[in-house]
Amino acid sequence: MIPDQSETLSRTILVLLPEIVLALSAAAIMVAGPFFRRGRSLWAGLSAAAIGASLLALLAVSGSGTDAFAYGSVALNDALSVYGRFAFLITGLILLGLAHNQVGDDRAAEFFGALLFVISGAMLVCAANELIFLFVGLELVSIPTYLLLYLPRRNRTTQEATTKYFFLSVFSSALLLFGFAYLYGLTGVSNLKALAFLMGGGGEVITTGTAAIGSIAVVFVTAGLGFRVAAVPFHFYAPDVYQGAPTVITALLAWIPKGIGFVAMIRVLTSVVSVGEPMLSERAVFLAWLIAAATLILGNTVALVQTNLKRLFAYSSIAHAGYLMVGVAAAFARVEDPANLGPYSGAEGIVFYLAAYALMTLGAFGVILYLEGSGERAETIDDLSGLSRTRPLLSLAMALCLFSLAGVPPLAGFWGKFFIFASAWTAEPIQGIPSLQLLAVIGVINAAIGAYYYLRIVAAIYYGTPARSPAAESRSAAGWPTAMAVGTCAVLSLILGLIPGPLQSASRRAAVAAIGQPAPGTSGPEGEDETETDDVALVRPRPVR
Amino acid sequence: MTDPSFPFEYLSNYLIIGAALMALGMLGFLSRRNLIVMFLSAEMMLQGVALTLVGFSRYHGNWTGQVFTIVMLTVAASEAALALALILVLFHRIRSLDVTLWQDLRETGLPESVDTSGAEPYEPVPGPESYPHLTPSGVEPPHPRQPWEQRRG
Numbered sequence: 088m089i090p091d092q093s094e095t096l097s098r099t100i101l102v103l104l105p106e107i108v109l110a111l112s113a114a115a116i117m118v119a120g121p122f123f124r125r126g127r128s129l130w131a132g133l134s135a136a137a138i139g140a141s142l143l144a145l146l147a148v149s150g151s152g153t154d155a156f157a158y159g160s161v162a163l164n165d166a167l168s169v170y171g172r173f174a175f176l177i178t179g180l181i182l183l184g185l186a187h188n189q190v191g192d193d194r195a196a197e198f199f200g201a202l203l204f205v206i207s208g209a210m211l212v213c214a215a216n217e218l219i220f221l222f223v224g225l226e227l228v229s230i231p232t233y234l235l236l237y238l239p240r241r242n243r244t245t246q247e248a249t250t251k252y253f254f255l256s257v258f259s260s261a262l263l264l265f266g267f268a269y270l271y272g273l274t275g276v277s278n279l280k281a282l283a284f285l286m287g288g289g290g291e292v293i294t295t296g297t298a299a300i301g302s303i304a305v306v307f308v309t310a311g312l313g314f315r316v317a318a319v320p321f322h323f324y325a326p327d328v329y330q331g332a333p334t335v336i337t338a339l340l341a342w343i344p345k346g347i348g349f350v351a352m353i354r355v356l357t358s359v360v361s362v363g364e365p366m367l368s369e370r371a372v373f374l375a376w377l378i379a380a381a382t383l384i385l386g387n388t389v390a391l392v393q394t395n396l397k398r399l400f401a402y403s404s405i406a407h408a409g410y411l412m413v414g415v416a417a418a419f420a421r422v423e424d425p426a427n428l429g430p431y432s433g434a435e436g437i438v439f440y441l442a443a444y445a446l447m448t449l450g451a452f453g454v455i456l457y458l459e460g461s462g463e464r465a466e467t468i469d470d471l472s473g474l475s476r477t478r479p480l481l482s483l484a485m486a487l488c489l490f491s492l493a494g495v496p497p498l499a500g501f502w503g504k505f506f507i508f509a510s511a512w513t514a515e516p517i518q519g520i521p522s523l524q525l526l527a528v529i530g531v532i533n534a535a536i537g538a539y540y541y542l543r544i545v546a547a548i549y550y551g552t553p554a555r556s557p558a559a560e561s562r563s564a565a566g567w568p569t570a571m572a573v574g575t576c577a578v579l580s581l582i583l584g585l586i587p588g589p590l591q592s593a594s595r596r597a598a599v600a601a602i603g604q605p606a607p608g609t610s611g612p613e614g615e616d617e618t619e620t621d622d623v624a625l626v627r628p629r630p631v632r
Numbered sequence: 633m634t635d636p637s638f639p640f641e642y643l644s645n646y647l648i649i650g651a652a653l654m655a656l657g658m659l660g661f662l663s664r665r666n667l668i669v670m671f672l673s674a675e676m677m678l679q680g681v682a683l684t685l686v687g688f689s690r691y692h693g694n695w696t697g698q699v700f701t702i703v704m705l706t707v708a709a710s711e712a713a714l715a716l717a718l719i720l721v722l723f724h725r726i727r728s729l730d731v732t733l734w735q736d737l738r739e740t741g742l743p744e745s746v747d748t749s750g751a752e753p754y755e756p757v758p759g760p761e762s763y764p765h766l767t768p769s770g771v772e773p774p775h776p777r778q779p780w781e782q783r784r785g
Contacts, residue, residue: 219700226707233714246722247734253718254670257711258661261677264704265654268684268697272647275692277700327737395740 095159102153102164103214105145105172106207112137113203120196127195131187131568134199138183138206142176145169154605157280161217165600170438170593171213171350178342178445179206184572185453186335188460188565190239198238201231205343212347212354218267218277221351225263225315228347229256232340239333248331252340255314255324263311269304270355279354284604286363301360301367308356309374315348317401318408319382329401334459337397338452341404342445349411349441353434357418358602368421373520375416380526383409383533390540394467396455399540400448403492406537407444410507411437413530417510417523422602431510434598439591440503443491443583447500450488450576454481457573460565468544472551482548484577491580493541494534498584504534506591638690646687653680667722667729671715678708 100107116133123129153164162168183202190198208227215221233256236249271277274285310321317325329337360371386406393399418433428435458465458474458481465471475482491500511527583590653676660673682701689697723729735744 219696219703222700223703223707226711230707230710230714233718237718243725244736246725247737250667250718250722250731250734251737253715254661254667254674257671257674257715258658258677260707260711261654261657261674261681264678264681265684267700268650268681268688271685271697271700272688272691275688275694275696277696326739331737398739 092159095156098151098153098156099160099162102148102151102168103162103211104148105141105176106210106214108144109137109141109203109207109210112140113200113207116196116203117200120200126192127188127190127199130195130199131183134183134203135180137203138176138179141207142173145172145176157216157605158278158284161220161278162211162214163216163280164214165597165603166593167350167353167438167597167601168214170597171346172210174442174445175206175209175213175343175346178346178449179203181449181453181572181575182206182335182339182342184568184575185338185449185456187568189333189335189456194238197234201234201238202339204231205235205339209343209347213350215351215354216279218271218279218355221279221355222264222267225347225351226260228343229260232256232336232344235336235339236328236332239336244331245333248328251324252328252332259311259314259321261311262307262314266304266307266309266311267355269300270308270359273300273304279359280604283359283362283602286359287604298364298366298370301363302370305356305360305367305371306374309352309371309378312348312352312356313378315344315351316408316411317345317405318378318412319385319405322382322385322405322408325405326398326401329404330395330397334397334452334456337400338449338456341400341448341452345404345408345411346441346445349415349437352415353418353437353598353601357415357434361419361422362602362604365421368419369517369520371419372416372517372523375412375419376521376523376526379409379412379416380529381409382406382412383530387533387536391536393540394469396465396467396471396544399468399544400451403537403540404448406533407440407448407492409533410504410530411440411444413511413523413526414440414507416526417507417514420514420517420523428599428602429513431506431513432595432598432602433507433510433514434601435591435594436503436507436510438594438597439506439587442590442594443499443503443580446576446580446583447488447491447498450484450573450580451492453569453573453576454485454488457481457565457569460569468547469551471544472547473553474548474551476553481573484573485548486545487577487580489541489545491584493538495538496584499580499587499590501584502587502591504530506594638693640691643687643691646683646690650680650682650684650687653677653683655680665731667719667731670731671712671719675708675712678704 112133116130116137120130148164149169151164153160153162157163179202183199186198186202205228208224208229208231211224211227212221215224233249233253236252237245239245270282274282276282276285313321314324329340332340356371360368382405386402386404386409390399390402390406393402414433414437416433418437420433422428455465458471463470471485474485487498491498494501494504508527508530511523511530514523516522516524657673657675657677657680660676661670664670664673682704685697685701685704687697689695689701719729722734726733732744738744
């Protein structure tokens, strides 16, 4: 039985309730901004309340499944969607804590409104089950990001950073759209579950000639999302933009675009391509293999020579995009039976790694922000030397985040790397391209190189001599929300490292849900109707020659 | 559902023109130095995408591609609004639209990646930046506007 249109629509609006709450609050804050002479703490508080309300809405709708509507609705409420939206809301709260005092009073309403829009856009990407909807979600992240880059500070370097990010982001959107157009042209449907179903042989769509069209789609979508996640060869904007942007926006740029880029890759590429024609999937694995290896090597080696902290974290974030691309390469590998994934899947590793990456990166940037907030310089590695004498607790948090970034057990970053390398190691070898095991070896070597520059910072903090005497310092404290955000990141990195089980089973469920193809109509409210896959047959196209 | 009057041979024409627009836009974006022309090139890439989408939409005989085009144009319009605002600000700062004048952020110790000798000459104008402004009327806005004290150049 085909779920009827109005029911599909009402269910979709229901599962999108968290995003609707967030976007409406953002719009209300932006509209109210010019009319009230209030400080930024009011707007920050309202934003926190909006995120809290959205979190409650997410918990309320998390039980309502959308499997029966999967081939007709634009948004899904599967395990990946709930996992991702939960992660973006929590990191949204952390970002809000870091950002609460980073903008002037007269621009605070627009700033926090834009921040809420970014979070709701990221959540839309996690829930999206439709090319158009996914694109709108990605742009709902990009467009407020331009505002966020520009609003807090208006000097020449910020303007340059904003310009670079803006132009490259517009360029990458065009590449992404070109890829989406060919992905749509391949089958004539834009619903992602239906697309995967048709690619999997459900509709005899793939004839020999269309592997070319599929390759165009994969290459351009990878390029467009590669800009978002800062993967080589689309990484070159990252160091400049990270250095020129205000620190809190650097933290946001290091996490949100990367997070949504990889979630979008799981939704659009790996779940669709890996169940499709073997030739297309092999080409996709090879493409991801090349990007992953280049990203890993370039990110880690150039980071070795950096002294500016923000530039160093920019190259470190490029390197982390490389580890995640290893997961993408493993996830592209052909899956014979979507209902039965292997013991380690690439998507599972990516999803786990993203959560760990968010915590450790935001924590490290939070420490820099805390120091800036209390009036100290924190631009180069030398500025941090001897920090442990004056601020032992903050140094401990920084050390935890850096160890986690380096992948030292038993922290969350270690398990993320472990699951990704395990998925690459256990992937089936493919004829004609370098094996994924070699990629896993390259990844492990790079993790060792990466450990050097993280440990260099830790060594400076604990064994360096302070540039100035501790007594001369003002020792003022930054705001408590910043401290709480940093503490949350560090503690969660440790806890998730010691007890990775719950997060791992959640990411497992997310990976299974991403690739799973629910039987149309069988789990609907009636349940007794066993007619053929009517709603797919409705959109079944003719093959492209 | 499918349209026999629109075979693949027709579709391929649309795809070729769409890809050509896309490629020309990409070429223009990467080679031009004027901020406005760069943005127009990016818009041309989007027009190539739109043509591709509409062609596929006609071929498959459904409306999805056309809906996609409308959504895409809407998003592109809001991006254009932001782009023009940003370009205006940049122009007021250095009185030039040449993109090669914005190379302050780069690896330490490396020379500028693009030669600026061919750039339009620009002279920093003394004094604070000037923006067009409306004569205030009605109630005073809640937040007193801070005068723009930053210097050009």
